[in-house]
Amino acid sequence: MKRYRDAIQTEIDTAYLYERIADMQDDDQLTSYYNQMAAIEKLHRDKMLESILIKSPRFVLPSVSARAKTIAWLGRRFGQNIIASALMDTEKAIAKATVVNKEKDGLPIEGNESRHVEILNSLTKMSGTNLGRIEHHHKSIGGNALRAAVLGANDGLVSNLSLVMGVAGALADSDAVLIAGSAGLLAGAISMSLGEWISVKSSQELYERQIDLEEAEIELNPEEEQKELELLYLSKGLDAQAAKDLAEKIIADPEQASNILVKEELNIDIDELEGSAWEAAYTSFFLFVGGAIIPLFPFFFTTGNQAILYSVIASTIGLFVIGAGITLITGKSLWYSGMRQVIFGLLAAAVTYGIGRWIGVSMMG
Numbered sequence: 001m002k003r004y005r006d007a008i009q010t011e012i013d014t015a016y017l018y019e020r021i022a023d024m025q026d027d028d029q030l031t032s033y034y035n036q037m038a039a040i041e042k043l044h045r046d047k048m049l050e051s052i053l054i055k056s057p058r059f060v061l062p063s064v065s066a067r068a069k070t071i072a073w074l075g076r077r078f079g080q081n082i083i084a085s086a087l088m089d090t091e092k093a094i095a096k097a098t099v100v101n102k103e104k105d106g107l108p109i110e111g112n113e114s115r116h117v118e119i120l121n122s123l124t125k126m127s128g129t130n131l132g133r134i135e136h137h138h139k140s141i142g143g144n145a146l147r148a149a150v151l152g153a154n155d156g157l158v159s160n161l162s163l164v165m166g167v168a169g170a171l172a173d174s175d176a177v178l179i180a181g182s183a184g185l186l187a188g189a190i191s192m193s194l195g196e197w198i199s200v201k202s203s204q205e206l207y208e209r210q211i212d213l214e215e216a217e218i219e220l221n222p223e224e225e226q227k228e229l230e231l232l233y234l235s236k237g238l239d240a241q242a243a244k245d246l247a248e249k250i251i252a253d254p255e256q257a258s259n260i261l262v263k264e265e266l267n268i269d270i271d272e273l274e275g276s277a278w279e280a281a282y283t284s285f286f287l288f289v290g291g292a293i294i295p296l297f298p299f300f301f302t303t304g305n306q307a308i309l310y311s312v313i314a315s316t317i318g319l320f321v322i323g324a325g326i327t328l329i330t331g332k333s334l335w336y337s338g339m340r341q342v343i344f345g346l347l348a349a350a351v352t353y354g355i356g357r358w359i360g361v362s363m364m365g
Helices: 002-023 028-055 066-078 081-105 115-126 145-170 174-220 222-235 240-251 254-264 270-274 277-300 304-330 334-364
Strands: none
Touching (some): 002 028, 145 304, 240 254, 277 304
């Protein structure tokens, strides 16, 4: 029953998020499309409920989860990319599970298992949302701020907690811990922000180079580029004549042809070039600092074992909150993800504290 409950909860949450992103559209047609996707998910929910009630007549339909409501709230505050990203992750997971179950049951793969993924990808492009950017592991050119915030804060907290505990284990001097922790905080934040700046800048330069090459090909060899467009539209289901007519119309306008080929052939969104490398650097810097300050701040107002205890307590809370934040991305249990983050973070701190303690004893001896 847990598997059934989880499955129907996914349908309920997905329908709810489709409705929320529909509410955020300025275009009535897009609103209609998203609401139709919500209606499809509700049909899935109702069919699933019928099957569940046969097995368990007392089953009660769950309400929208706190995770889905939080994602919707974040989407209203920080942009529909957050909702679109969560929906895409869910649709991909459902498509993958469908394929796995068909293979297990010996059923043929018909090619429509990822239909919702394709539809959602098209809708997000129509609404100006670029899922290619959203799915980056860290924030790059306008990527998923939620994912970047969680991972950036986690990097800062775990790395500085390990450093602080290592120094505290080796030395009883709280001033030394403060100096080392502050240095680790600044060094890590600067390193991460510089890495983000280089990543964004190099991506922009690479994209600009690829766009320049594509524009040169259109100018020097328009016939070949027209053929590529024809093949592209044939692969999307147009008949040969319609694909040829559309390709001819597009190639007649070099700027339009460039934009389409860049997006479809190179999978580059022009909007990505407008992202600020400095914005990514600043964001990464402050996210890392926000996590790294947690294990360090108790040493500013107390010393010794008391400071270590307060640092561990503060870090445990911080790790749990970060783990809970990760559930907005993964959809896993809040308690499972939170406690997993706590265990891994404290384990890393315990190892470095033990090594520091051993080194300290060796030096004293």
